[in-house]
Amino acid sequence: MQFDFFPSRTLTLYLAKMFVTRILAVLVMLVLVLLMLDLLSSSGEILAVEGNGQAELLTYAGLRIPQLVARFLPYSVLLATLIALVGLNQNSEVVAMKAAGLSAHQVLAPFLLTSLVVAGISFAFNERVVTRATATLKAWEANEFGPIPEASNVRTNVYLTDGTDILTAAAVAGSGEAIGMRQVTWYRRSPEGAIVEQIRAPVATYAAPGWRLEDATRFEVASAGAQEIPEIVVGEALTPEQVDLAQVDPDTVSFWNLSAAIDRYEAAGRRTAELRAKWWHKLSGPLSAVLMPLLGSVAAFGLARSGQLFVRALIGMALGFAYFVVDNAALAMGNFGGYPPYLAAWAPFLLFFLLGETVLIRTEE
Numbered sequence: 001m002q003f004d005f006f007p008s009r010t011l012t013l014y015l016a017k018m019f020v021t022r023i024l025a026v027l028v029m030l031v032l033v034l035l036m037l038d039l040l041s042s043s044g045e046i047l048a049v050e051g052n053g054q055a056e057l058l059t060y061a062g063l064r065i066p067q068l069v070a071r072f073l074p075y076s077v078l079l080a081t082l083i084a085l086v087g088l089n090q091n092s093e094v095v096a097m098k099a100a101g102l103s104a105h106q107v108l109a110p111f112l113l114t115s116l117v118v119a120g121i122s123f124a125f126n127e128r129v130v131t132r133a134t135a136t137l138k139a140w141e142a143n144e145f146g147p148i149p150e151a152s153n154v155r156t157n158v159y160l161t162d163g164t165d166i167l168t169a170a171a172v173a174g175s176g177e178a179i180g181m182r183q184v185t186w187y188r189r190s191p192e193g194a195i196v197e198q199i200r201a202p203v204a205t206y207a208a209p210g211w212r213l214e215d216a217t218r219f220e221v222a223s224a225g226a227q228e229i230p231e232i233v234v235g236e237a238l239t240p241e242q243v244d245l246a247q248v249d250p251d252t253v254s255f256w257n258l259s260a261a262i263d264r265y266e267a268a269g270r271r272t273a274e275l276r277a278k279w280w281h282k283l284s285g286p287l288s289a290v291l292m293p294l295l296g297s298v299a300a301f302g303l304a305r306s307g308q309l310f311v312r313a314l315i316g317m318a319l320g321f322a323y324f325v326v327d328n329a330a331l332a333m334g335n336f337g338g339y340p341p342y343l344a345a346w347a348p349f350l351l352f353f354l355l356g357e358t359v360l361i362r363t364e365e
Contacts, residue, residue, distance in 0.1 A: 005109050007102060015084075015110035019293075022080035023118065030076060031068045038064055049145045056145070063137040070130045073122050077115055077289045078320035081296035082313050084111070089309060094300050104301060104360055111293035122286035127254045135252035142170040143182060155249060162235045164189040167211065169204065172243060179240050180205055184213055186234045196221055199232065210236035250278035258282070273341055277334035280345030287349060288323065294356035295319040301363065319359075323352045 006012045039061060046052050046060055088094050097107050140146075142156040158181070160167045170183030181204040188197040197220050201213035210233040218227045248261045258279050265272045296316035299309070327348040334344025 005106060006113075007106055011097070012110045012113075016114045019080060019084050019111050019114045022083050023076050023114075026079045026083070027069065027073060027076035030072045031065060034068050034072070035061060035064060038068075046145045052145060060137075060140075063133045063140070066125070066130045066133040067137070070122065070126050073118070074285075074288045074292060074324070075320075077118060078292040078296055078317070081111060081293045081320075082299050082316050085296060085300035085316075086309060086313050089300055104297065107300065108293050108297050108360075112290060115290045115293055119286045119289045122289060123255075123283070126282065126286065131252055131254050135249075138249070138252060139171050139173075155252075158243065160235070160238055160243065162237045164191060164193060165235065167235045167238060178206075179243055181211070184211075186213065188234075194221075199229070199234065206240055207233045209239075210234060211238065248275060250275060250282075255279070255282045273337050274335040276341035277331060277339075277344045280342055281331055284327075284345045284349050288327065291323060291349065291352055291356065292320055294360065295323065295352060297356070297360055298363070319352070319356070323348060326351070 039057065042060065043057055046056055049056075085094075094107060098104075138156045155172045156170060158169045158172045166187040166189070168185045168187075169181035172179060172181050182202065184201045184204040186197075186199040186201075187195050188199075190196050197218065199213060199216050199218045201216035203215075204211045204213045206212075213232050213234060214230070216229040216232055218229050218232075219225070220227075248258070248265070250258055253261060258275065262272050262275050262279060265275065296319070298319070299313040299316045301312075330339060330344045330348050333339045334341050339347070
Protein backbone atom coordinates (compact mmCIF):
# COMPACT_ATOMS: atom_id res chain seq x y z
CA MET A 1 0.00 0.00 0.00
CA GLN A 2 2.86 2.40 0.73
CA PHE A 3 3.96 2.28 -2.93
CA ASP A 4 0.45 2.73 -4.38
CA PHE A 5 -0.34 6.41 -4.89
CA PHE A 6 -4.10 5.71 -4.96
CA PRO A 7 -4.53 2.70 -2.64
CA SER A 8 -8.34 2.84 -2.61
CA ARG A 9 -10.65 3.71 -5.50
CA THR A 10 -13.57 4.30 -3.15
CA LEU A 11 -11.56 6.61 -0.92
CA THR A 12 -10.17 8.51 -3.93
CA LEU A 13 -13.65 9.15 -5.34
CA TYR A 14 -14.95 10.16 -1.90
CA LEU A 15 -12.20 12.73 -1.32
CA ALA A 16 -12.29 14.03 -4.90
CA LYS A 17 -16.06 14.54 -4.80
CA MET A 18 -15.79 16.32 -1.47
CA PHE A 19 -13.03 18.56 -2.81
CA VAL A 20 -14.88 19.46 -6.04
CA THR A 21 -18.08 20.45 -4.23
CA ARG A 22 -16.15 22.74 -1.88
CA ILE A 23 -14.21 24.34 -4.76
CA LEU A 24 -17.46 25.12 -6.56
CA ALA A 25 -19.14 26.44 -3.43
CA VAL A 26 -16.24 28.75 -2.55
CA LEU A 27 -15.85 29.91 -6.16
CA VAL A 28 -19.55 30.77 -6.53
CA MET A 29 -19.49 32.65 -3.23
CA LEU A 30 -16.40 34.68 -4.17
CA VAL A 31 -17.61 35.48 -7.68
CA LEU A 32 -21.08 36.59 -6.54
CA VAL A 33 -19.74 38.85 -3.78
CA LEU A 34 -17.04 40.41 -5.96
CA LEU A 35 -19.41 40.84 -8.91
CA MET A 36 -21.91 42.65 -6.69
CA LEU A 37 -19.20 45.03 -5.46
CA ASP A 38 -17.96 45.58 -9.00
CA LEU A 39 -21.46 46.37 -10.25
CA LEU A 40 -21.96 48.87 -7.42
CA SER A 41 -18.85 50.76 -8.54
CA SER A 42 -19.44 50.52 -12.30
CA SER A 43 -23.21 50.67 -12.78
CA GLY A 44 -23.32 54.47 -12.55
CA GLU A 45 -20.81 54.86 -15.38
CA ILE A 46 -22.64 52.31 -17.53
CA LEU A 47 -26.10 53.81 -16.99
CA ALA A 48 -24.77 57.34 -17.62
CA VAL A 49 -24.61 56.51 -21.35
CA GLU A 50 -27.87 57.29 -23.12
CA GLY A 51 -29.74 54.14 -24.09
CA ASN A 52 -28.02 51.85 -21.59
CA GLY A 53 -30.18 49.98 -19.11
CA GLN A 54 -30.61 46.63 -17.42
CA ALA A 55 -29.53 44.72 -20.54
CA GLU A 56 -26.16 46.50 -20.54
CA LEU A 57 -25.69 45.77 -16.84
CA LEU A 58 -26.32 42.09 -17.50
CA THR A 59 -23.90 42.24 -20.44
CA TYR A 60 -21.25 43.78 -18.19
CA ALA A 61 -21.84 41.09 -15.57
CA GLY A 62 -21.55 38.39 -18.23
CA LEU A 63 -18.21 39.79 -19.37
CA ARG A 64 -16.85 40.22 -15.85
CA ILE A 65 -17.78 36.78 -14.51
CA PRO A 66 -15.19 34.91 -16.66
CA GLN A 67 -12.47 37.30 -15.46
CA LEU A 68 -13.44 36.80 -11.81
CA VAL A 69 -13.59 33.02 -12.23
CA ALA A 70 -10.14 32.90 -13.83
CA ARG A 71 -8.59 35.20 -11.23
CA PHE A 72 -10.05 33.62 -8.10
CA LEU A 73 -10.14 29.94 -9.04
CA PRO A 74 -6.72 29.26 -7.39
CA TYR A 75 -7.93 31.10 -4.25
CA SER A 76 -11.03 28.90 -4.27
CA VAL A 77 -8.88 25.77 -4.48
CA LEU A 78 -6.82 27.00 -1.51
CA LEU A 79 -9.86 27.78 0.65
CA ALA A 80 -11.58 24.54 -0.40
CA THR A 81 -8.44 22.62 0.58
CA LEU A 82 -8.43 24.16 4.04
CA ILE A 83 -12.17 23.61 4.57
CA ALA A 84 -12.01 19.98 3.43
CA LEU A 85 -8.85 19.06 5.36
CA VAL A 86 -9.95 20.78 8.57
CA GLY A 87 -13.24 18.86 8.41
CA LEU A 88 -11.45 15.57 7.81
CA ASN A 89 -9.13 16.26 10.72
CA GLN A 90 -11.90 17.22 13.12
CA ASN A 91 -13.83 14.05 12.27
CA SER A 92 -10.71 11.91 12.81
CA GLU A 93 -10.90 10.69 9.22
CA VAL A 94 -7.25 11.59 8.64
CA VAL A 95 -6.30 9.57 11.72
CA ALA A 96 -8.30 6.61 10.36
CA MET A 97 -6.59 6.85 6.97
CA LYS A 98 -3.13 7.01 8.52
CA ALA A 99 -3.99 4.12 10.84
CA ALA A 100 -4.92 2.10 7.74
CA GLY A 101 -1.38 2.61 6.47
CA LEU A 102 -1.76 5.62 4.18
CA SER A 103 1.08 8.13 4.05
CA ALA A 104 0.54 11.88 4.00
CA HIS A 105 1.10 11.97 0.23
CA GLN A 106 -1.46 9.22 -0.29
CA VAL A 107 -4.00 11.17 1.76
CA LEU A 108 -3.37 14.22 -0.46
CA ALA A 109 -3.24 12.27 -3.73
CA PRO A 110 -6.99 12.68 -4.59
CA PHE A 111 -6.72 16.42 -3.88
CA LEU A 112 -3.66 16.76 -6.12
CA LEU A 113 -5.28 14.80 -8.94
CA THR A 114 -8.46 16.89 -8.70
CA SER A 115 -6.39 20.10 -8.69
CA LEU A 116 -4.57 18.95 -11.82
CA VAL A 117 -7.91 18.42 -13.59
CA VAL A 118 -9.06 21.85 -12.36
CA ALA A 119 -5.84 23.39 -13.75
CA GLY A 120 -6.50 21.84 -17.16
CA ILE A 121 -10.08 23.10 -17.19
CA SER A 122 -8.84 26.54 -16.08
CA PHE A 123 -6.35 26.71 -18.97
CA ALA A 124 -9.01 25.77 -21.53
CA PHE A 125 -11.49 28.22 -19.98
CA ASN A 126 -8.92 31.02 -20.14
CA GLU A 127 -8.14 30.27 -23.77
CA ARG A 128 -11.69 29.94 -25.06
CA VAL A 129 -13.71 32.28 -22.83
CA VAL A 130 -11.66 34.66 -20.69
CA THR A 131 -9.51 36.14 -23.46
CA ARG A 132 -12.55 36.92 -25.61
CA ALA A 133 -14.54 38.37 -22.73
CA THR A 134 -11.58 40.52 -21.67
CA ALA A 135 -11.04 41.83 -25.20
CA THR A 136 -14.72 42.75 -25.55
CA LEU A 137 -14.90 44.37 -22.12
CA LYS A 138 -11.75 46.45 -22.65
CA ALA A 139 -13.02 47.61 -26.04
CA TRP A 140 -16.36 48.52 -24.46
CA GLU A 141 -14.64 50.45 -21.68
CA ALA A 142 -12.44 52.24 -24.23
CA ASN A 143 -15.65 53.23 -26.03
CA GLU A 144 -16.92 54.63 -22.70
CA PHE A 145 -19.66 51.98 -22.52
CA GLY A 146 -21.17 53.08 -25.82
CA PRO A 147 -22.14 50.56 -28.53
CA ILE A 148 -20.09 47.38 -28.14
CA PRO A 149 -17.63 46.96 -31.06
CA GLU A 150 -18.54 43.94 -33.19
CA ALA A 151 -14.94 43.14 -34.23
CA SER A 152 -13.29 40.33 -32.27
CA ASN A 153 -9.68 41.53 -32.65
CA VAL A 154 -10.12 44.86 -30.88
CA ARG A 155 -7.05 46.37 -29.21
CA THR A 156 -7.22 49.23 -26.76
CA ASN A 157 -5.02 52.18 -25.80
CA VAL A 158 -2.78 52.07 -28.88
CA TYR A 159 0.17 54.51 -28.97
CA LEU A 160 2.17 55.26 -32.14
CA THR A 161 4.95 57.72 -32.98
CA ASP A 162 5.71 59.41 -36.31
CA GLY A 163 9.01 61.17 -35.74
CA THR A 164 8.26 63.65 -32.96
CA ASP A 165 4.49 63.44 -33.54
CA ILE A 166 2.18 61.04 -31.66
CA LEU A 167 -1.02 59.24 -32.64
CA THR A 168 -3.13 57.58 -29.93
CA ALA A 169 -6.38 55.61 -30.20
CA ALA A 170 -8.67 54.32 -27.48
CA ALA A 171 -9.57 51.28 -29.62
CA VAL A 172 -8.33 49.72 -32.87
CA ALA A 173 -10.15 46.99 -34.80
CA GLY A 174 -9.43 45.12 -38.01
CA SER A 175 -6.19 44.35 -39.82
CA GLY A 176 -4.33 45.45 -42.92
CA GLU A 177 -5.81 48.43 -44.77
CA ALA A 178 -9.22 47.74 -43.19
CA ILE A 179 -8.02 48.93 -39.77
CA GLY A 180 -10.32 51.40 -38.04
CA MET A 181 -9.65 53.54 -34.96
CA ARG A 182 -11.93 55.07 -32.35
CA GLN A 183 -11.38 58.08 -30.09
CA VAL A 184 -8.25 59.20 -31.95
CA THR A 185 -5.89 61.99 -30.90
CA TRP A 186 -3.04 63.41 -33.01
CA TYR A 187 -0.31 65.45 -31.31
CA ARG A 188 1.94 67.55 -33.54
CA ARG A 189 5.10 68.47 -31.69
CA SER A 190 8.01 70.80 -32.27
CA PRO A 191 11.56 69.43 -32.73
CA GLU A 192 12.10 70.21 -29.05
CA GLY A 193 9.16 67.97 -28.07
CA ALA A 194 6.63 70.67 -27.14
CA ILE A 195 3.03 70.09 -28.29
CA VAL A 196 2.12 72.57 -31.03
CA GLU A 197 -1.23 71.21 -32.14
CA GLN A 198 -3.79 68.66 -30.99
CA ILE A 199 -6.44 67.09 -33.22
CA ARG A 200 -9.21 64.89 -31.82
CA ALA A 201 -11.62 62.75 -33.83
CA PRO A 202 -14.15 60.02 -33.00
CA VAL A 203 -12.97 57.75 -35.86
CA ALA A 204 -9.98 57.32 -38.18
CA THR A 205 -9.43 55.09 -41.21
CA TYR A 206 -6.38 54.26 -43.31
CA ALA A 207 -5.97 56.72 -46.22
CA ALA A 208 -3.01 54.99 -47.98
CA PRO A 209 -0.86 56.77 -46.94
CA GLY A 210 -1.76 58.36 -43.63
CA TRP A 211 -4.86 58.20 -41.46
CA ARG A 212 -8.04 60.07 -42.25
CA LEU A 213 -9.62 61.71 -39.20
CA GLU A 214 -13.29 62.58 -39.67
CA ASP A 215 -15.36 65.19 -37.79
CA ALA A 216 -12.19 66.34 -36.08
CA THR A 217 -11.52 69.22 -33.71
CA ARG A 218 -8.18 71.04 -33.96
CA PHE A 219 -6.69 72.91 -31.00
CA GLU A 220 -3.67 75.15 -31.56
CA VAL A 221 -1.56 75.82 -28.48
CA ALA A 222 -0.13 79.16 -29.69
CA SER A 223 -3.51 80.80 -30.30
CA ALA A 224 -5.48 78.71 -27.78
CA GLY A 225 -8.20 78.44 -30.38
CA ALA A 226 -10.31 75.49 -31.51
CA GLN A 227 -11.49 74.74 -35.05
CA GLU A 228 -13.87 72.14 -36.48
CA ILE A 229 -12.41 70.14 -39.41
CA PRO A 230 -14.63 67.81 -41.49
CA GLU A 231 -11.65 65.71 -42.60
CA ILE A 232 -7.86 65.70 -42.32
CA VAL A 233 -5.06 63.20 -43.05
CA VAL A 234 -2.23 62.81 -40.53
CA GLY A 235 0.64 60.41 -39.87
CA GLU A 236 1.47 59.60 -43.48
CA ALA A 237 4.54 57.63 -42.39
CA LEU A 238 2.48 55.28 -40.20
CA THR A 239 1.55 51.99 -41.89
CA PRO A 240 -1.00 49.29 -40.92
CA GLU A 241 1.93 46.97 -40.15
CA GLN A 242 3.15 49.42 -37.51
CA VAL A 243 -0.33 49.51 -36.01
CA ASP A 244 -0.41 45.71 -35.89
CA LEU A 245 2.85 45.78 -33.94
CA ALA A 246 1.88 48.76 -31.81
CA GLN A 247 0.55 46.84 -28.84
CA VAL A 248 -0.40 43.32 -27.86
CA ASP A 249 -2.44 42.82 -24.70
CA PRO A 250 -1.58 39.33 -23.39
CA ASP A 251 -4.83 39.22 -21.39
CA THR A 252 -6.88 39.38 -24.60
CA VAL A 253 -4.81 36.99 -26.71
CA SER A 254 -4.80 33.20 -26.53
CA PHE A 255 -1.68 31.17 -25.80
CA TRP A 256 -1.04 30.22 -29.43
CA ASN A 257 -1.83 33.67 -30.87
CA LEU A 258 0.43 35.29 -28.28
CA SER A 259 3.24 32.98 -29.37
CA ALA A 260 2.79 34.17 -32.97
CA ALA A 261 2.75 37.80 -31.82
CA ILE A 262 6.01 37.29 -29.93
CA ASP A 263 7.59 35.87 -33.08
CA ARG A 264 6.49 38.95 -35.04
CA TYR A 265 7.91 41.25 -32.38
CA GLU A 266 11.23 39.43 -32.36
CA ALA A 267 11.42 39.56 -36.17
CA ALA A 268 10.88 43.32 -35.98
CA GLY A 269 13.56 43.70 -33.29
CA ARG A 270 11.08 44.68 -30.58
CA ARG A 271 11.46 43.91 -26.87
CA THR A 272 9.50 40.77 -25.93
CA ALA A 273 10.44 40.14 -22.28
CA GLU A 274 7.04 41.23 -20.92
CA LEU A 275 5.08 39.27 -23.51
CA ARG A 276 7.27 36.20 -22.99
CA ALA A 277 6.73 36.34 -19.20
CA LYS A 278 2.95 36.58 -19.70
CA TRP A 279 3.15 33.72 -22.22
CA TRP A 280 4.82 31.42 -19.69
CA HIS A 281 2.40 32.61 -16.99
CA LYS A 282 -0.54 31.39 -19.08
CA LEU A 283 0.79 27.92 -18.18
CA SER A 284 2.08 28.48 -14.64
CA GLY A 285 -1.00 30.48 -13.60
CA PRO A 286 -3.56 27.66 -13.97
CA LEU A 287 -1.04 25.14 -12.58
CA SER A 288 -0.92 27.11 -9.33
CA ALA A 289 -4.11 25.25 -8.42
CA VAL A 290 -1.99 22.09 -8.05
CA LEU A 291 0.09 23.79 -5.35
CA MET A 292 -2.85 24.68 -3.13
CA PRO A 293 -3.48 21.20 -1.63
CA LEU A 294 0.24 20.88 -0.92
CA LEU A 295 0.47 24.29 0.78
CA GLY A 296 -2.76 23.78 2.70
CA SER A 297 -1.91 20.22 3.77
CA VAL A 298 -0.52 21.45 7.07
CA ALA A 299 -4.16 21.76 8.21
CA ALA A 300 -4.80 18.04 7.63
CA PHE A 301 -2.38 16.59 10.12
CA GLY A 302 -1.87 16.93 13.82
CA LEU A 303 -4.42 16.01 16.45
CA ALA A 304 -7.55 18.16 16.44
CA ARG A 305 -7.79 17.97 20.23
CA SER A 306 -4.35 19.53 20.60
CA GLY A 307 -5.91 22.96 20.06
CA GLN A 308 -3.55 23.82 17.20
CA LEU A 309 -5.92 23.03 14.32
CA PHE A 310 -6.88 26.68 13.86
CA VAL A 311 -3.23 27.70 13.91
CA ARG A 312 -2.42 25.05 11.30
CA ALA A 313 -5.24 26.33 9.08
CA LEU A 314 -3.87 29.88 9.38
CA ILE A 315 -0.40 28.64 8.44
CA GLY A 316 -1.79 26.89 5.37
CA MET A 317 -3.70 30.03 4.37
CA ALA A 318 -0.61 32.17 4.90
CA LEU A 319 1.50 29.88 2.70
CA GLY A 320 -1.11 29.96 -0.06
CA PHE A 321 -1.51 33.73 -0.06
CA ALA A 322 2.27 34.18 0.18
CA TYR A 323 2.54 32.29 -3.10
CA PHE A 324 0.21 34.74 -4.86
CA VAL A 325 2.15 37.72 -3.50
CA VAL A 326 5.49 36.29 -4.65
CA ASP A 327 4.02 35.28 -8.00
CA ASN A 328 2.74 38.80 -8.72
CA ALA A 329 6.03 40.34 -7.58
CA ALA A 330 8.08 38.00 -9.78
CA LEU A 331 5.85 38.69 -12.79
CA ALA A 332 6.25 42.44 -12.24
CA MET A 333 10.03 42.01 -12.06
CA GLY A 334 9.90 40.04 -15.29
CA ASN A 335 7.94 42.83 -16.98
CA PHE A 336 10.61 45.34 -15.98
CA GLY A 337 13.41 43.06 -17.14
CA GLY A 338 14.69 42.28 -13.65
CA TYR A 339 14.08 38.53 -14.10
CA PRO A 340 14.29 36.39 -17.25
CA PRO A 341 10.73 35.65 -18.48
CA TYR A 342 10.95 31.92 -17.76
CA LEU A 343 12.22 32.55 -14.22
CA ALA A 344 9.58 35.20 -13.55
CA ALA A 345 6.77 32.79 -14.45
CA TRP A 346 8.06 29.53 -12.97
CA ALA A 347 10.34 30.46 -10.02
CA PRO A 348 7.45 31.08 -7.53
CA PHE A 349 5.79 27.81 -8.55
CA LEU A 350 8.97 25.76 -8.07
CA LEU A 351 9.91 27.59 -4.87
CA PHE A 352 6.59 26.96 -3.14
CA PHE A 353 6.38 23.41 -4.48
CA LEU A 354 9.68 22.66 -2.77
CA LEU A 355 8.57 24.54 0.34
CA GLY A 356 5.32 22.57 0.56
CA GLU A 357 7.09 19.25 0.03
CA THR A 358 9.69 20.14 2.67
CA VAL A 359 7.05 21.02 5.26
CA LEU A 360 5.04 17.87 4.49
CA ILE A 361 8.03 15.52 4.58
CA ARG A 362 9.64 17.01 7.68
CA THR A 363 6.42 17.05 9.70
CA GLU A 364 4.46 14.00 8.48
CA GLU A 365 6.68 11.60 6.54
